[in-house]
Amino acid sequence: MTIKQGLIDVHHHIIPPLYAEALRKHGLDLHAGMPLPKWSVEQALEVMDINGIQYSVTSLTTPGAHLGGGVQQAASLARQCNEYAAELRQQQPTRFGSFALLPLPFTEASCAEAIHALDVLGAEGVVVFGSNDGVFLGDPSLDELMAELDRRAAVVFVHPNLHKTSENLGSPLPGFLVEFLCDTSRAAVNLIFNGTLHRYPRIRWILAHGGGFLPAISGRLQALEQSPHYQAQGLDSVDSYLRGFYYDTALSPSRYSQVALKHLVPQTQILFGSDFPFAPAPLTALQRQTLDESPLWDERQRYAIYRGNAIGLWPALRQADEQPVAEPIVVDEPFALRLKRSLSKPVASLVDGVRSR
Numbered sequence: 001m002t003i004k005q006g007l008i009d010v011h012h013h014i015i016p017p018l019y020a021e022a023l024r025k026h027g028l029d030l031h032a033g034m035p036l037p038k039w040s041v042e043q044a045l046e047v048m049d050i051n052g053i054q055y056s057v058t059s060l061t062t063p064g065a066h067l068g069g070g071v072q073q074a075a076s077l078a079r080q081c082n083e084y085a086a087e088l089r090q091q092q093p094t095r096f097g098s099f100a101l102l103p104l105p106f107t108e109a110s111c112a113e114a115i116h117a118l119d120v121l122g123a124e125g126v127v128v129f130g131s132n133d134g135v136f137l138g139d140p141s142l143d144e145l146m147a148e149l150d151r152r153a154a155v156v157f158v159h160p161n162l163h164k165t166s167e168n169l170g171s172p173l174p175g176f177l178v179e180f181l182c183d184t185s186r187a188a189v190n191l192i193f194n195g196t197l198h199r200y201p202r203i204r205w206i207l208a209h210g211g212g213f214l215p216a217i218s219g220r221l222q223a224l225e226q227s228p229h230y231q232a233q234g235l236d237s238v239d240s241y242l243r244g245f246y247y248d249t250a251l252s253p254s255r256y257s258q259v260a261l262k263h264l265v266p267q268t269q270i271l272f273g274s275d276f277p278f279a280p281a282p283l284t285a286l287q288r289q290t291l292d293e294s295p296l297w298d299e300r301q302r303y304a305i306y307r308g309n310a311i312g313l314w315p316a317l318r319q320a321d322e323q324p325v326a327e328p329i330v331v332d333e334p335f336a337l338r339l340k341r342s343l344s345k346p347v348a349s350l351v352d353g354v355r356s357r
Contacts, residue, residue: 005054005307005319005322006052006053006054006055006307007051007052007053007054007055007272007288007306007307008053008054008055008056008057008271008272008306008307008310008311008317009048009053009055009056009057009272009273009274009276010057010157010206010248010271010272010273010310011059011157011208011248011250011273011274011275012044012053012056012057012058012059012273012274012275012276013039013058013059013060013061013275013276013277013278014039014044014058014059014060014084014085014088015036015037015039015060015277016060016080016081016084016085018077018080018081018084019060019077019080019081019084020036022067022077023036023063023067026067026068026069028063028067032062032162032174032175032176032179032180033173033174033175033176034174034176034278037277037278037280038277039277041088041092043277044056044276044277045092045095047274047276047277047281047284048095050281050285051274051284051285051288052288053274054094054095054307055094055095055096055097055317056095056096056097056274057096057097057098057099057124057125057157057310057314058085058088058096058097058098058099059098059099059101059127059157059159060081060101060127061159061278062129062159062160062161062162063161064078064101064102064103064104064129064132064161065077065078065081065101065102065103065104066103066104066105066106066132066133071103071106071109074103074104074106074109075103075106075109075112075113077103078100078101078102078103078109078113079113079116081101082098082100082101082113082116082117082121082123083121085098085100085121085123086098086121086122086123089122097123097124097314098121098123098124099123099124099125099126099127099155099157100113100114100117100118100121100123100125100126100127101113101126101127102114102126102127102128102145104128104129104132104142105132105133105135105141107141107142107144107145108144110145111144111145111148114126114145114148114149114154115148118152118154119152124155124314125154125155125156125157125204126149126154126155126156126157127156127157127158127159128156128157128158128159129158129159129160129161129183130158130159130160130161130163130183130184130186130187130188131161131163131183131186131187132161134163134164136163136186136187136190137158137187137188137190137191137196138187138190138191138192138193138194138196139190139194140194142196143196143199146196146199146200146203147200149200149203150199150200150201150202150203151202153202153203153204154203154204155204155206155313155314156203156204156205156206157206157208158184158187158188158205158206158207158208159184159208160179160180160181160182160183160184160187160208160209160212161180161183162175162179162180162183163179163182163183163186166179166182166183176278180209180212181209181212181213182212182213183212184207184208184209184211184212184213184214185211185212185213185214185217188205188207188211188212188214188245189214189221189224191205191241192221192224192235192238192241192242193224193227193229193230195233195235197241197244198233198234198235198236204246204313205244205245205246206245206246206247206248206271207245207246207247207248208248208250208273208275209248209250209251209252209273209275210247210248210249210250210252210257210258210260210261211245211247211261211264214242214245214264215257215260215261215263215264216260218238218239218242218264221238221242222238222239224238225237225238242264242265243264243265243266243269244269245265245269246269246270246271246309246313247261247265247269247270247271248270248271248272248273249270249271249272249273249287249291249305250273250274250275250279250287251275251279251283251287253287253290253291253294254290255294255295255296258294258296258297259296262296267297267301267304267305268304268309268312269309270304270305270309271305271309271310272291272305272306272307272310274287274288291305291306
């Protein structure tokens with residue numbers, strides 16, 4: 001299997017066996033209201049191949065390393081997961097990178113793990129959650145970690161969590177439907193309002209799921225600039241911070257969300273994300289199909305979203321002979337895989353039809 005200038009997926013989860021076992025041990029069988037999906041390296045590679053994804057920067061999702069056992073438990077689990085991801089990268093260096101898991105909310109331990117992951121394991125960045133034990137990103141208690149990440153100009157992938165205010169709603173809906181988007185939005189606004197983006201400008205931030213509700217509420221957020229707290233910090237415009245985030249397309253490729261995103265940020269700030277395996281194989285194919293068929297993007301812009309913008313974050317992913325222009329994704333595949341690809345299209349269309357009702 002060879003994929004020429006294929007997609008780069010920045011929202012691709014792994015579920016190491018040791019992590020799945022730790023969750024079961026602590027009675028955490030549901031993820032934001034849904035069972036933990038099955039995952040394997042072979043399954044991930046097959047989905048990547050079918051959808052023309054050349055490289056995935058992997059991450060772990062909530063609840064993360066802190067499962068209630070204190071700092072030592074969290075630090076140990078984070079280290080084991082990051083070493084697993086590093087070993088996967090060594091085995092498949094052209095297919096997988098990683099965002100390292102940190103033992104948040106423990107700041108000192110998270111600093112130590114970030115340093116080890118970035119400086120020793122060679123991770124592409126770190127994954128942090130919008131909130132950890134009720135503490136949102138942008139809280140002053142995390143400044144030591146922000147300083148370490150800023151020194152390294154780290155790429156930080158912000159994945160949503162379930163804040164206790166969401167958990168206490170008593171809503172019958174699974175948390176990932178609405179509350180995940182709240183968590184991302186709150187965290188991003190907190191990073192702006194508390195001056196974290198201003199004090200640590202070298203960090204590159206990626207917001208999951210199209211930035212949650214940020215595109216929809218961007219106009220309302222301009223009111224922050226009138227706050228004495230905002231003005232006292234000498235902050236730049238809210239719009240400049242919103243336009244500085246990167247936004248992934250995971251579970252947000254529809255024309256409605258993409259129109260809002262297109263009007264909010266430069267096209268250079270949008271990255272492809274699948275959310276596999278929490279977005280199962282048919283849904284991953286549907287997202288790819290939706291973006292392929294979207295009238296919002298021309299071929300050059302689509303290339304940038306699929307690949308070029310990610311190369312801007314990680315220049316080492318550029319192929320030796322690669323030109324930064326729109327080229328069709330060329331997949332040299334055996335017949336069996338070509339058949340699976342063709343079968344995935346009607347399944348994806350069925351999913352889309354059900355979704356649209």
